[in-house]
Amino acid sequence: MYLKEIEILGFKSFADKTVITLDNDVTCVVGPNGSGKSNVVDAIRWVLGEQSVKSLRGDNSMSDFIFSGSKNRNPLNVASVMLTFDNSDHYVNMPYNEISVKRRLYRNGENEYFINGEKVRLKDVTELFLDTGIGKSSFSIIGQGDIGKIFSSSNLERRSILEEAAGILKYKTRREEALRKLDKTDDNIERINDIIGELEQRVEPLRIQSEK
Ligand code: ATP
Secondary structure (H helix, E strand, C coil): CEEEEEEEECECCCCCCEEEECCCCCCCCCCCCCCCHHHHHHHHHHHCCCCCCHHHCCCCCHHHHECCCCCCCCCCCEEEEEEEEECCCCCCCCCCCEEEEEEEEECCCCEEEEECCEEECHHHHHHHHCCCCCCCCCCCCCCCCHHHHHHHCCHHHHHHHHHHHHCCHHHHHHHHHHHHHHHHHHHHHHHHHHHHHHHHHHHHHHHHHHHC
16 A cells, blocks of 8 residues: 555645655655645645644644635635545555545635545544554654654653554554443443342332232
């Protein structure tokens, strides 16, 4: 599986529809300081579901990420980013040779996600990439300063990096969910036992009454 295309329109400095085609070789994007190279990385994180304005280098809100206009161009009202993955090896367990993930944001704050053109929830996008190493916080995207962060992270944080890489995070999440459900079931059993206890006290007097 590999990322084969990035399509950006209206996101940050990308006023025009921009398509970056990637192949199996190394692709470099070059340009002077401030020309928008890091915006490409932000776009990838954003489409994968990043919710933190700060980590995408925005000031206040998500609408900071919609093209805000320039000397010669009016602002836009919508931003969209689409990633297309080659899945011909079926690394992601879906019956498609190509998987596209798209996020769209309107100035009124409305936010949409699509997988292969079908409207989905953020949760679906997150689950699609869980344990593939492609998640928004996984280490397939290494930004400026991230290497330092890996080395200076706490043992616990580093453990979760290794777990994601080893592909067990999905099972850990499911285990936690199952344990939560078990706890809830235990509570319910306790409540039922209380009710049974109460009802049992009433059985004997009722039996006597019914005999009378
Ligand atoms: P550096 O070399 O310093 O890392 P860079 O080439 O990675 O820079 P970025 O930091 O990605 O550049 O680009 C920032 C540019 O994006 C700035 O020029 C900024 O004005 C522009 N920009 C960010 N958000 C918007 C927006 N909403 N509308 C228009 N332009 C934007």
